[in-house]
Amino acid sequence: MSALRFPNLPPSEPQGSDLLSQERARTTFSVHEMSTFLYGEVHLERQDRLLALIENDPAFDKSNRYFRGRSDRFRAALRKDHTLVKLSQKHKWTPEEYSHADMLIDEPGPFGLHRNMFMPALASQCTDEQIEKFLKPAMRYEIIGCYAQTELGHGSNVQGIETTATYIPETDEFDIHTPYLTASKWWIGGLGKAANHAVVMARLRTAGKDFGPHAFCIPIRSMEDHTLLPGVMAGDIGPKMGYNTTDNGCMWFDHYRVPRISLLAKFSNIKPGSGEYVKPPNDKLSYGTMVFVRASLVGAARHGMARAATIATRYSAIRRQFVDKDSPKKLGNQIIETPVLDYSMQQYRLFPIIAAAYACFLTSKEMMRLYHLNLKNMASGDFSLLADVHASSSGLKSLTSTMAAAAIEDCRRACGGHGFSSFSGLPLMLQDYVPNVTWEGDNYILTQQTGRYLFKSFRELVAKRKSGKFQSTQINNPTLAYLNTYLENPNLKCPVTSSAQFHNPEIQLAALGHRAASMVAQIVHALDVEKRTWNSMLVDIYNVTMAHCQLILVQNFILGIRGDLAQPDGVENPAAGLSATSKEALTDLSNLFAMHTIHKQPGEFLISGYLQDKHIAMLGESIMDLMEHKIRPNAIGFVDAFAFPDFVLNSAIGRFDGKVYEAYTEMATREPLNKTEVVDGYEEFIKPLTNPKGLKGHTMQSRL
Amino acid sequence: MSALRFPNLPPSEPQGSDLLSQERARTTFSVHEMSTFLYGEVHLERQDRLLALIENDPAFDKSNRYFRGRSDRFRAALRKDHTLVKLSQKHKWTPEEYSHADMLIDEPGPFGLHRNMFMPALASQCTDEQIEKFLKPAMRYEIIGCYAQTELGHGSNVQGIETTATYIPETDEFDIHTPYLTASKWWIGGLGKAANHAVVMARLRTAGKDFGPHAFCIPIRSMEDHTLLPGVMAGDIGPKMGYNTTDNGCMWFDHYRVPRISLLAKFSNIKPGSGEYVKPPNDKLSYGTMVFVRASLVGAARHGMARAATIATRYSAIRRQFVDKDSPKKLGNQIIETPVLDYSMQQYRLFPIIAAAYACFLTSKEMMRLYHLNLKNMASGDFSLLADVHASSSGLKSLTSTMAAAAIEDCRRACGGHGFSSFSGLPLMLQDYVPNVTWEGDNYILTQQTGRYLFKSFRELVAKRKSGKFQSTQINNPTLAYLNTYLENPNLKCPVTSSAQFHNPEIQLAALGHRAASMVAQIVHALDVEKRTWNSMLVDIYNVTMAHCQLILVQNFILGIRGDLAQPDGVENPAAGLSATSKEALTDLSNLFAMHTIHKQPGEFLISGYLQDKHIAMLGESIMDLMEHKIRPNAIGFVDAFAFPDFVLNSAIGRFDGKVYEAYTEMATREPLNKTEVVDGYEEFIKPLTNPKGLKGHTMQSRL
The missing domain is CATH 1.20.140.10 (Butyryl-CoA Dehydrogenase, subunit A, domain 3)
Structure with missing residues (x-):
């Protein structure tokens, strides 16, 4: 319940809905025809179908989106991504349907990078064996992953990254290590809280040589209870200008050991034992x-x-x-x-x-x-x-x-x-x-x-x-x-x-x-x-x-x-x-x-x-x-003709029906500060100035 | 306590602090001389003095600023503004000192518009009698005011506002009224929660004529307990792109009666009884x-x-x-x-x-x-x-x-x-x-x-x-x-x-x-x-x-x-x-x-x-x-030479000492999501996908 109630009054004339109707009446072309030119029939039909599924699901409700603090927003985004996975499995969505639903819901979530970076990286760099081990469980969301390339001190220049993956012939393992603070993985979407695996870019070192950045798929959190694995430290990097519903994360490794199969080996590999490096056939493929x-x-x-x-x-x-x-x-x-x-x-x-x-x-x-x-x-x-x-x-x-x-x-x-x-x-x-x-x-x-x-x-x-x-x-x-x-x-x-x-x-x-x-x-x-x-x-x-x-x-x-x-x-x-x-x-x-x-x-x-x-x-x-x-x-x-449903716009002033001021005032009543008429903090921070002696009666107004 | 701990490792060489020292060593001019050219000695001396007072006061602490949700931020801003008033009274600050302290604290608060709009409006438009009644209590913060001009449907064009103030000769009062939803006062800083008075711009109507927008100083909340006065409805307009520590508010009036003295009358007035309008001498003065x-x-x-x-x-x-x-x-x-x-x-x-x-x-x-x-x-x-x-x-x-x-x-x-x-x-x-x-x-x-x-x-x-x-x-x-x-x-x-x-x-x-x-x-x-x-x-x-x-x-x-x-x-x-x-x-x-x-x-x-x-x-x-x-x-x-103390910048990457990565990682440990190692929501939204049967042991990792 809000303490703020608006009067039952209309906006002054002319009404927004009438104005938009007049605008629409004078459009010289068919809006549907134009939308079809832009998107095609398939997209428009799919949009109607998905919207009907999504619009009234409480997991995708947008009515509180503008009011929540970050922790609440993140929890809601986790719920949203979970529900989206379940829905996609139930309806056997194609990747296009998944992306389209995601666009309609319009909230970057903790599983976004799993779909857009982790799985594509696996798809393009896994051997057949690795597809079975990593990609297939990832497609079922048993593995939830992130793509850990950027470091605290290294962004655009991938060649400059400092995390090392040193081949240990004795155990046929890699030792993943963070040598400097600047080598901490940083900005990694989904890493902060959600992911249990990561594709980590690290400098491959073997047989005394540095072969530069290579991709490794490694577990980072326990599959049993989601705690961090020994040798891995990770967390969320904190609030950002936007994207606060995604857990961009940081991570560092303390001589963390992983088996040789962790190296994504479609293009380059290590010979077990000798540690000899096998070069990629054509590096243009990654473009x-x-x-x-x-x-x-x-x-x-x-x-x-x-x-x-x-x-x-x-x-x-x-x-x-x-x-x-x-x-x-x-x-x-x-x-x-x-x-x-x-x-x-x-x-x-x-x-x-x-x-x-x-x-x-x-x-x-x-x-x-x-x-x-x-x-x-x-x-x-x-x-x-x-x-x-x-x-x-x-x-x-x-x-x-x-x-x-x-x-x-x-x-x-x-x-x-x-x-x-x-x-x-x-x-x-x-x-x-x-x-x-x-x-x-x-x-x-x-x-x-x-x-x-x-x-x-x-x-x-x-x-x-x-x-x-x-x-x-x-x-x-x-x-x-x-x-x-x-x-x-x-x-x-x-x-x-x-x-x-x-x-x-x-x-x-x-x-x-x-x-x-x-x-x-x-x-x-x-x-x-x-x-x-x-x-x-x-x-x-x-x-x-x-x-x-x-x-x-x-x-x-x-x-x-x-x-x-x-x-x-x-x-x-x-x-x-x-x-x-x-x-x-x-x-x-x-x-x-x-x-x-x-x-x-x-x-x-x-x-x-x-x-x-x-x-x-x-x-x-x-x-x-x-x-x-x-x-x-x-x-x-x-x-x-851009065909954005109101559900996507989530805008008081951009609504299709033109009821700008009605929607706007209704949204204001939902502001949490309006739950009470007298603000929390009045007793401590306002009253001591305005009525320090606690006088009864409208003392100040009596001056009028 | 944070579950996120960073390793005790330095950034890789060269260190930020060394780089900035080298930069400073090759500056061709005296930084202090340049600062003095920009600000003058008075400003620089005042800054040091005020900073010493403010920097360690918990009411002005900035360490949680980036993490709080809106309601918490607003409460903190209320505390901050309260403390600032008390401090200014204790030290008998000049307006320049107040503004300078405010700049250092750098957070738009609920009392900001009281100082920057409400009091200046009173100062320029009050008669001597009104100075006693309104301005002097406002200077003591007994009255806390806001400046209510903008309406939901009317911004830049002040002449278009719709709120009316109709003179009632019988009672020598004005009837303040909101005739349409679009006439609701909107965007008014300090109105949402903090103010107990408002300077309201309303169309002055008297003797059957409309004389356009005029300013009225009126009470809106009880001086006893801060509840809204009968005939006034007000609240916060909700979250914004910024300025969320200020309670921009909305307000509407239901035939709210105020005495004639509410009309700020330095330049124009109403004759009691007849309601005859007395014109302002020169409207250029308001420029x-x-x-x-x-x-x-x-x-x-x-x-x-x-x-x-x-x-x-x-x-x-x-x-x-x-x-x-x-x-x-x-x-x-x-x-x-x-x-x-x-x-x-x-x-x-x-x-x-x-x-x-x-x-x-x-x-x-x-x-x-x-x-x-x-x-x-x-x-x-x-x-x-x-x-x-x-x-x-x-x-x-x-x-x-x-x-x-x-x-x-x-x-x-x-x-x-x-x-x-x-x-x-x-x-x-x-x-x-x-x-x-x-x-x-x-x-x-x-x-x-x-x-x-x-x-x-x-x-x-x-x-x-x-x-x-x-x-x-x-x-x-x-x-x-x-x-x-x-x-x-x-x-x-x-x-x-x-x-x-x-x-x-x-x-x-x-x-x-x-x-x-x-x-x-x-x-x-x-x-x-x-x-x-x-x-x-x-x-x-x-x-x-x-x-x-x-x-x-x-x-x-x-x-x-x-x-x-x-x-x-x-x-x-x-x-x-x-x-x-x-x-x-x-x-x-x-x-x-x-x-x-x-x-x-x-x-x-x-x-x-x-x-x-x-x-x-x-x-x-x-x-x-x-x-x-x-x-x-x-x-x-x-x-x-711009002479911004770190307290003002509140920036991990812009610090004077160049310890960018150390400060940055320290700030990340304070992110509320990092309080726990396993995120709230894991049981409901992640585990059902990754370990639905609640298997013990590192089941997935065993595949590696």
């Missing part, structure tokens, strides 16, 4: 998993942007503020405040985010297709796709997760004060999202890999062109294509003479391609001719990677609408089901995304020589015009 | 307080940037990662990883933030001086400074708080994974800081006020110049000066021919002035000639305000180092005490700030026509060179 994880993070970015944009856009259609004097809104005869979504600044803050989310939908699907294609190719010994896919997945992880973290925060701020309330759903979402910019390769460090690939491609292309044997038919990927176009004419100028011409996708791609290629050329010159150090060029390398990846996003958006993106075998092209109105609406977003991408960083485009001053002004006009006349009427339709 | 609050927020921005930069810079000098192959570091004969602060990207992420913090130190002091000068002027009827001060304080609040929020998050990310840990001190700091971009005028809305002033100034200047009577000696403020320079020669080109020439402050100011003025000219043309609507220009108006305020920051930085910023009466110019080495170091920062400000948004400078492509490349080179050779050696000195 596959990284590509998968990074491609998944592009998907996570589009999810984050879409979700935040849904909340902020709906709320902005309902929230009214000031009167736009040039165009006042009326309700009957009365002038009322203007919905904030009608202000050009609010549109400029939100609509490019909606467009970016759509852009990332198409690119995340394309990255997944390329991942699977490359995996298939590599299995048959063809590594031709690997470099390009690895470079673009690294760069796109960096670009899109930086975009998404900024977008979620921008959406939060665009909701004014209410975006700061947990009830908006945005703070927790942001806090759980932001580690994406750091993990799986820090966004700044990661771009060096993309840069290396671009410079190598450029140098090879230049050499080929000089050799006299070059034919443009040799160009077999889009990166080489735009680099070659630039080399054909480095002084190309944009032919646009009116703002509407920037809707031409060929112009957009030419601008983005020329800018990226000119930056590549300039950096290669600095490195190769001016002999600048790599370190001194890091800022430029970051910038060129962003430029390259922005081009990929725009390109895939354009191709995707046209139906010109390849699809995995047996998958119908989603563009085939698009009506003309949907295609037009998508083209509006694609134009906005491309033009805004250019317009917000005009410097590089001007310096590349392709655009001139006048073009920047034209782009600005074209963007404002497009947003006001084409995007604004469809804004609610665009975010409705 | 003074806004200027004060916004100038304070510039100070808060520099505080946030400086503090985050201190943590991230110290940690980056200790954290090592990868080997810079072109310039490997050695320890004895061993190649060791390179400190991340030696990478140009890390320098580019952090050093401009250090420079921006220094810039904001100078501008925040200058804004405070102007506030006091303007106040003095207004008291004698001189309103000549008001428009400029109001415009620049609005724009600077917007610019600097946006910069600071980004800077804190950038510093957090620059600490890699450990920046995500609460123990870094950065997440909580960010969460408590970010409302600054929304409150006291949303950063996007606020800039319209600055824009209006700029356009008006420009139009008047153009008219004066056309009138033929114009003389440049009429230019009496820096805004008119740069607008006039532009009008003298709109086609001016930058004469710089080598990168070092960008160290010339006149060139920096010319570039910033030409860019801002050309944007003003373009917008005025769009509004006046092309007849574009105000709404359609909001993005440009925001951009021009940022450009204008960046110029102010650069200008004050340059003038401040030279000793050419005016000082308040009786205050010695802090630049007078600067030695040549300190001046040189400050000039390095000033150059970095100016050049980076231009270089990160080159588009507007290119479009203004002042800079050409080649200049952008020169600026880039100059920035990288300056950072590597001049800023890097002094980086630790620059942040040490």
Whole structure:
């Protein structure tokens, strides 16, 4: 029971639900058709089915999520993960169904890394014997594992880790040891409290040599009672900005002995007795998993942007503020405040985010297709796709997760004060999202890999062109294509003479391609001719990677609408089901995304020589015009098409029905501080100041 | 007792404390002298004195701050605020001492708004009678108040609030009422649980007319026992992204009657009986307080940037990662990883933030001086400074708080994974800081006020110049000066021919002035000639305000180092005490700030026509060179000069002594989840999966 009760009064007119109905009535396309384009029928049907199973299960109840302290939240997350395992076993879920349910529940839990890192690591590095011993029990959740790579003093540079695994020929064992405090395993999700096994990365030492980091699967807690095994110390690393429902843990080893089979031996091994090291056949194979994880993070970015944009856009259609004097809104005869979504600044803050989310939908699907294609190719010994896919997945992880973290925060701020309330759903979402910019390769460090690939491609292309044997038919990927176009004419100028011409996708791609290629050329010159150090060029390398990846996003958006993106075998092209109105609406977003991408960083485009001053002004006009006349009427339709159930949003202000203020006040009554009318602490900390003598009667008020 | 114990092992070499000592040894200037330049002796002496009082008082203990749930944190904050009041009474603190102590304790508490909004509102709007009745008891903390302006449906637009205060001639009372759910008071700091009085903004209705929002000081909770008074309902609005130690509250009124004296009547009043409204003499007077609050927020921005930069810079000098192959570091004969602060990207992420913090130190002091000068002027009827001060304080609040929020998050990310840990001190700091971009005028809305002033100034200047009577000696403020320079020669080109020439402050100011003025000219043309609507220009108006305020920051930085910023009466110019080495170091920062400000948004400078492509490349080179050779050696000195005690930072990784990993692991042992070895929930949620039959012995491990 809450001591806080709100009056039985409606919000003042117009009502949020009426406003959203009006918005929906003027949407020019079919929202369901658009959702189907984004997700496919299978996803949408599955979502309805899973939601029905989950929504009313008390283990997945979200009504207390914003109020609990960490220990309570962790216990609830443990219960949630347990129930999810049971449900998945009962319904025999596929991995896709499990992930989809997990997305709907939307709470990083203690078993998350078991599924997303521990099992994939085992799957890719176990021998057949190890599959029986480790992977199969893990799939049944008898073994619950974590992936222990990062150390207190060592993150991005895996080669720098200090934990050792020394082979002891006498007993055919490894001695796992933590030589320094900095070698303590740290940040390991699921390790703090839940896991009973760990894949530990440690320096393999044998026969007097150090062979660098290798993976070992070892027990850390007793299978009988979950106590720590002798020689292992572990615990939780404490509170974080987000992810507090996961037990990120720390661990150290005191000459902990494990049998030789602990070394995951699909690729490299130790000969028993002699301890001779057997080298892996091809170290490129491990890149596959990284590509998968990074491609998944592009998907996570589009999810984050879409979700935040849904909340902020709906709320902005309902929230009214000031009167736009040039165009006042009326309700009957009365002038009322203007919905904030009608202000050009609010549109400029939100609509490019909606467009970016759509852009990332198409690119995340394309990255997944390329991942699977490359995996298939590599299995048959063809590594031709690997470099390009690895470079673009690294760069796109960096670009899109930086975009998404900024977008979620921008959406939060665009909701004014209410975006700061947990009830908006945005703070927790942001806090759980932001580690994406750091993990799986820090966004700044990661771009060096993309840069290396671009410079190598450029140098090879230049050499080929000089050799006299070059034919443009040799160009077999889009990166080489735009680099070659630039080399054909480095002084190309944009032919646009009116703002509407920037809707031409060929112009957009030419601008983005020329800018990226000119930056590549300039950096290669600095490195190769001016002999600048790599370190001194890091800022430029970051910038060129962003430029390259922005081009990929725009390109895939354009191709995707046209139906010109390849699809995995047996998958119908989603563009085939698009009506003309949907295609037009998508083209509006694609134009906005491309033009805004250019317009917000005009410097590089001007310096590349392709655009001139006048073009920047034209782009600005074209963007404002497009947003006001084409995007604004469809804004609610665009975010409705993201198809987030209210259960996922968990937001008072982003609800589908628009009952913002009713939901918000109801949530406030549940705040634990409102359980009592007079706060705990009044007697000790307020009364001694305000009524120290304990006077009866309304002493102070009598002064009035 | 924690179940988590770390080994008695040191971090691997080199030790953090040694690294910081080496950094400090090569600082070229006196850190104490630099601190004195920033803060003055009075502040530094006061800090030592207050810290000694506070640091070991259990009421101000920070060791549990990162672990508590909201209700516990709120209770601790109540205790903290209570103790602070008692301490201030015991030691007869001045307001400056109180604020300084509050900054050191660094936790927004339930009495914060009493001091920062309630009492100032009373002080500026009370009659002499009301000072006795309200302000004096408030100063003694008998009355604890809050400032209730914002409503659930109404934020930035104060004119839109819906709460009514209807004068009842029969009883000489006001009837305070909440007509709609949207009229519920919302976000009011201190209202949720602590306050017994409120200054309520409500629409004054009398004699059949609505006179818009007016301030009323009314009791809301009983002075006897703190229960809510009949007709008032109030409570806490629930958890937020930050500020959870403050009880932001909500409130609604059911025809709540208060006597006429509740209307704060210094400027306007009601005649008893007739209810006739007596108008305020000059509504400009209320702008003074806004200027004060916004100038304070510039100070808060520099505080946030400086503090985050201190943590991230110290940690980056200790954290090592990868080997810079072109310039490997050695320890004895061993190649060791390179400190991340030696990478140009890390320098580019952090050093401009250090420079921006220094810039904001100078501008925040200058804004405070102007506030006091303007106040003095207004008291004698001189309103000549008001428009400029109001415009620049609005724009600077917007610019600097946006910069600071980004800077804190950038510093957090620059600490890699450990920046995500609460123990870094950065997440909580960010969460408590970010409302600054929304409150006291949303950063996007606020800039319209600055824009209006700029356009008006420009139009008047153009008219004066056309009138033929114009003389440049009429230019009496820096805004008119740069607008006039532009009008003298709109086609001016930058004469710089080598990168070092960008160290010339006149060139920096010319570039910033030409860019801002050309944007003003373009917008005025769009509004006046092309007849574009105000709404359609909001993005440009925001951009021009940022450009204008960046110029102010650069200008004050340059003038401040030279000793050419005016000082308040009786205050010695802090630049007078600067030695040549300190001046040189400050000039390095000033150059970095100016050049980076231009270089990160080159588009507007290119479009203004002042800079050409080649200049952008020169600026880039100059920035990288300056950072590597001049800023890097002094980086630790620059942040040490911010003089934040470890007590304020509350950061494992930003400590003065560099014992990062030792402090970090010690903090982890205090995590409540580590109190037990086996987690609460194991029996219900883990064991049924991993050992459902309750088998004894290490059953699973026997498989190994």
